[in-house]
Amino acid sequence: MFAAQAAGGSALSFPILTTLVLVPALGGILTILTSNRRPESTKFVALVASTVTAGLSIWLLSSFETADAGFQFVSQHPWIRDWGIGWHVGVDGISLFLVVLTGLLFPLVIAGIDPHHDHKRYLGWMLVLEAGVMGSFISLDLFLFFLFFEIVLVPMYFLIGGWGYDQRVYAATKFFLYTMFGSAFMLVGIVATAVLAKNSLGYVTFDLVQLAEGAEFAASSGRWLFMAFAIAFAVKVPLFPLHTWLPDAHTQAPTGGSVILAGVLLKLGTYGFLRFGLYLFPEASVWVRPLFLTLAVIGILWGAIAATMQKDLKRLVAYSSVAHLGFIVLGTFAFTSQALTGSVMQMVNHGISTGALFLLVGMIYERRQTREISQLTGLQAVAPIFAAAFMVVMLSSIGVPGLNGFVGEFLILIGSFGNARWWVVIGATGVILAALYLLWAYQRVFHGEPDEDNKSFAELRPREGILLLSFIAPIILMGVFPKPMLERIEPSVKALVAHVETNVGRGFEFEKKDIAPVVHSGTNPSETENKDDEGHGG
């Protein structure tokens, strides 16, 4: 059903996805070409390019066929025919909201946060970054994906290294080398996949859909290939224990860079697991399940505990990302439609709420020139509206029902419980820790009497207010009425689950299992007979 391609897609003849990459890319080039003496025109160009992209992504959202599980808005052109490499792009329910999030996040960051120097290059890199991220989310060709995945590194490296804080060069280098290390494995994996697939396909291709639907790998080689991809994605997520580049990169990145990094960049990892890991190597992903579930749960707890003890507010938020992304990975390897839908939604949720947290921390730094928690106190007394905004975003991050974070987290946990019970029971304690580290930080920063240094902390300015409101509105909306989003994600996720199940065979039926009765230890005969009635057949 993934092979539906253009047939199942929309009727749009306009190559909207290609445009979504081209507009920011061209915008980036145009930005660089603007005059140095007129910074406002530079910003104008960047704003127009990113706003047009945002408009296009909204258009994409509105023309998306809700019930269609396959790829939509597909455009496909051969590129290197001999190797079967092509410009093959499309979106389905899994990538749709990531594309939209990317489209909307960039103009907000560009409009709302000004770099301290060198606007032109900053904005240029931002737009190149946007093109790279967009391309990664829509690529349906392994080679194309790798290309975009690597493109993303470059502007991010320069953004951290050029506009970051004191330790920026160390952090940027670490980020770059660490991610390159993962990518190297993926490159080998991609080439090997194409070569090995030739055995069953009869020709060489890098096309994702053809490989996933047609190629067959021996179990052992499939597992090796999966691991090659998985290392790249695990670094990007980042999954414990490959996460230590993240706190440095986040802390040292300029606010805009942190927002983008948390908002969309990390999702390249979790998205990669879904799109390339599970889809290409179903057997292997079932095989590694225990390992990844365990790492995910360790990440949830480890990230939360480490976050609790951080002295730097931005570092604390960075570690909270490790915990949150642990939830997403947990849901990814549960193989049920609830858990996977939850994971996809949580990718977007985390982008919004953690993005907003980084924004808020950035605003604190702008005012106080410090992020040390011990230097901040009593801010709620002097800036109650600022504190209220922080509170709402924080509650979303904690996962309070009624806000977006809860829906994703809950779906992940309830969907995983059926076949990963103990991992869920342990992982769910992360919700306690989330309350602990965030509320403790909030208490130290916002509660209490403001001292001399914090007395003049400025209240939220209108421009900042509007910026934050555009994060807070979806936080509430997606928490109260997530249905429109869920019903677009679900069909594709269901198809993916079915794909995994049919390819794995051997009775791996996670989707059915998730509503099967709890395994009873001391059941009497009459209960065993009732087992069938207990599961309400999906």
Added chain:
Amino acid sequence: MLDVVWLIPALPLAGFLLLVLFGRRLNEPRAGYLAAATCGGAFVVTVLAFFDMLSKSGQQRSHVVEVFSWIPVGSLEVKMAFLADPLSITMALFVTGIGTLIHLYAVGYMHGDPKFSKFFIYLNLFAFSMLMLVLGENLLVTFLGWEGVGTCSYFLISFWHTRESAATAGKKAFVTNRVGDWGVMTAMFLAFASVGTLSYKGINDAAIGGSLSHVTATAIALMLFIGACGKSAQLPLYIWLPDAMEGPTPVSALIHAATMVTAGVFLMTRMNPVIHEAYTWAPMIIAVVGAATALFAATIAVAQNDVKKVLAYSTVSQLGYMFLAVGSGAYIAAIFHMITHAFFKALLFLGSGSVIHGMHHEQDMRRMGALRKLMPVTAVTFIVGWLAIAGVPPFAGFWSKDEILLYVYANNRGLYVVGLVTALLTAYYMTRQVIMVFFGEARWNDHSEEHGAHGDFKPHESPRIMLLPLVVLAGLSIVGGALQLPFTKDLHFLEKWLEPVVEHGEAYIKGSWAYDNKYLLMGVAIVVAVAGIVVAVGVYDKKKLKAVEPEILANGWFYDRLVSNFMGGPGRRAFDAVAWADANVVDGAVRGTGVAVRSTSGIVRKLQSGFVRAYAAVIALAVLLMLVWFVYRGIA
């Protein structure tokens, strides 16, 4: 009328939204009146719904109103839906009723507070959440309310956030409650995994129909009970409630006495068929924890000197009573006691608030005394509350407590003795409080300078808007017992009303020794209550006996200190160890690799500073070239 049951939570929600937008402009006292009006409106709707339901019979009294589909994914279908049935309407009645009274009271109590309107924002949000909790059609809507009340509780406990102790208490409440929430969430996962739905009806029907295994039912019941221990402040998670007294007193009355803390009892009652299906040791655990908490907290209350702390520990103790009832299968008695307790404990808290208000924020009972002459209304109503909680007939508390004890006796005589001792202590410490505050010598003049009053410091009676709720609640504390009088079957109004809800789980004690001798048990209860009062009078009024207030009780058996010492000591060190390991072991390995690579590669070392930059530039260039080529190939 039952179709518009969604209006009940919607009205406080509307009040909340209006106050968020216009609260500052409305300011004092209009913001307070607006909040009270929305809560009062919800009360009116609830009353109408109640009469509508009364006109129906049996099964028709259970009515589901679906608003929209909330979280639908695959076989999971969670609706934003309300369940109007006798239990939820009963809860909604006293939540909105007492809520409205406390809103009014707060208009007087919060007078002059710079954050006056903000207080009512939180209060309305709380009322909304609490009503979602009780009216939810499924566990998840209830959980939305459950977390909502927890969040509001956090806001309101740390309302005076510049005070360190208030901020800490708020955080403690939230985090401790989250431990319980973990239990509730796990219970939901279990329910969905075994029944495939989260709706109460679906789960309870599965339990009644026998398709829920004993193991699963036990697991669900105990997980929910962990949640109940958090929200309803039972051992070992009660520690947040005494600290929660840092919040303004109306909050203590509404949230930490009358409504939110009873949520656990409500949830257990809602799921009573599941508890019934659990292994018998599961309800036994509930009963034992309840009894232990009741006794434990009562002993602590005996030695407290803060007027609100006495009531806080008393609340913990009375909630223990309710769980003792739940564990004994006496759900109706539990709800009965929940209602009467809401009346008299809200009354006592508001009364103590009136005292604190009149004493210029003095809370130490050792500095009070003889206030009955200066605060006559407060004193009289407080005395009514005291008689009700002490278990003196015909006040409300007597009847509900008596019914619980009756069921407990039939279930387990050991626990009955614990209940009886608790009743004795309750009568004792409440008498002690009444004497210390309202009788004896006036001790406040000795400390008048500390209150910032010059010359004559004179406590004063509170304004009318604060006294009105006291009078109403005192009236309810007197007659509340009429809901369920034990004399004849015709007088069991609450039982008849709630019967459809607890049909399956309610214990059946007719024919037991306890049932046949219920008047004897009633006599015992009266004797115990009177004994407690007499001893306390002997100690604190007549001074014939020496007061027993050992250090260990004043410090709550050092349990709280033990927990915080653990958290601040080994707990914190363990967390620090993880953070250290992250920086030095996990990241250390990464840096070690980096150093190793660098030292083995001389060329790279030389190019170190420019290396990555150059590499990035090469990649960028290569990518650009490839793109150009692609565009070229694409066109061609």
